[in-house]
Amino acid sequence: MSGPVRPYVITGGRSRPSRNVLALESLVSTVPGADTGEAELNREHQRILALCGRLLAIAEIAAHLHLPLSVVKVLVGDLWDLGAVQVLPPATAVHRPPDVPQAERLPTSLLEEVLVGLRQLR
Amino acid sequence: MASANSAEPSYLPSTVQGAVKVLVTGPFGVGKTTLVGSLSEIAPLRTEETMTAAGVGIDDLTGRTGKTTTTVALDFGRITLNPQLALYLFGTPGQQRFWPLWEDLSRGALGAIALVDTRRIGESFDVLGQLEEQGIPFAVAVNVFPDTVHHSEQELRDALDLLPDVPILHCDARDRQAAYDVLIDFVAHLHATAVLELQP
Ligand SMILES: Nc1nc2c(ncn2[C@@H]2O[C@H](COP(=O)(O)OP(=O)(O)O)[C@@H](O)[C@H]2O)c(=O)[nH]1
Ligand SMILES: [Mg+2]
Numbered sequence A: 001m002s003g004p005v006r007p008y009v010i011t012g013g014r015s016r017p018s019r020n021v022l023a024l025e026s027l028v029s030t031v032p033g034a035d036t037g038e039a040e041l042n043r044e045h046q047r048i049l050a051l052c053g054r055l056l057a058i059a060e061i062a063a064h065l066h067l068p069l070s071v072v073k074v075l076v077g078d079l080w081d082l083g084a085v086q087v088l089p090p091a092t093a094v095h096r097p098p099d100v101p102q103a104e105r106l107p108t109s110l111l112e113e114v115l116v117g118l119r120q121l122r
Numbered sequence B: 001m002a003s004a005n006s007a008e009p010s011y012l013p014s015t016v017q018g019a020v021k022v023l024v025t026g027p028f029g030v031g032k033t034t035l036v037g038s039l040s041e042i043a044p045l046r047t048e049e050t051m052t053a054a055g056v057g058i059d060d061l062t063g064r065t066g067k068t069t070t071t072v073a074l075d076f077g078r079i080t081l082n083p084q085l086a087l088y089l090f091g092t093p094g095q096q097r098f099w100p101l102w103e104d105l106s107r108g109a110l111g112a113i114a115l116v117d118t119r120r121i122g123e124s125f126d127v128l129g130q131l132e133e134q135g136i137p138f139a140v141a142v143n144v145f146p147d148t149v150h151h152s153e154q155e156l157r158d159a160l161d162l163l164p165d166v167p168i169l170h171c172d173a174r175d176r177q178a179a180y181d182v183l184i185d186f187v188a189h190l191h192a193t194a195v196l197e198l199q200p
Helices: A017-021 A043-051 A058-065 A069-081 A108-121 B032-039 B056-062 B096-106 B118-134 B153-160 B176-198
Strands: A027-030 A085-087 B018-026 B045-053 B068-082 B085-093 B111-116 B138-143 B168-171
Touching: A027 A043, A043 A058, A043 A069, A058 A069, A058 B045, A058 B068, A069 A085, A069 B045, A108 B068, A108 B085, A108 B176, B018 B032, B018 B118, B018 B176, B032 B068, B032 B085, B032 B111, B032 B138, B032 B176, B045 B096, B068 B096, B085 B096, B096 B118, B111 B118, B111 B176, B118 B138, B118 B153, B138 B153, B138 B176, B153 B168, B168 B176
Parallel strands: B018 B085, B018 B111, B111 B138, B138 B168
Antiparallel strands: A027 A085, B045 B068, B068 B085
């Protein structure tokens, strides 16, 4: 886990990689005072910026704003491309395609962290 | 169950650096929403995903429009595990018509808890097959209802056609401790498997 990441490419075209890396549990927060320049933000973009003054997951944004998940992913992707929100990188992707080497599929330290947390909260 | 969608959002602590997720799946009425609610620190939220089905490419070629959309409701909850890490729990419908969404929903998941109602065991066959096919690590959790008849583990394993390494757990999804025990046993299983597979 490191700091916030920017999308790897800003295509400006129809294909937006930023949207595809967003998961239900990706954590989003508004960048205070970000300059969105000439970009035209619609009402839903504005609502996301207003909601995410502090950290929320994509799924939480969708639930609170009564928007479908796929729509929220697109809108957050737009805002991410503009630098108006930060998106934290996923804690991991444990479930990976089988061609990924075994050792890489198995973050035992993360599972241990989850287990310790749950046992303390039980 | 009351949903908190309209309430003031419950934000994560600003110290959180990332999140993991576990899916809770199974047929309609098996207790997914109940289990998520028992585990969640926030009042469970509900969101929707829409899905466009049926050969879009073919429609384009023949000039027909006729996309059908299906909506999937997902109930979810959250546990802040420590100041840096959060866990999301997604109640994910286990019917075949939702398979097109599964790849996206399950991407990055630690695994899935498949709730089973042994009074109607056949309704779980589809989802167990789907978990195996998608390569998602899972445990079976039998949700015990008042008139659930007790079956031995071997009977259940045979009836559900489960591989020996899939844990079979039991719970009352309404009970917080029981729900926690299922989640803890599942993650302990994932951890033990991961440690074993690391060994040469
Ligand atoms: N007796 C009993 N009832 C349960 C249990 N879990 C769920 N229920 C009830 O079964 C019904 C369906 O549960 P729900 O969580 O909505 O199922 P879902 O469709 O899988 O989300 C609800 O009326 C619950 O109150 C359980 O462990 N024991
Ligand atoms: Mg439900």
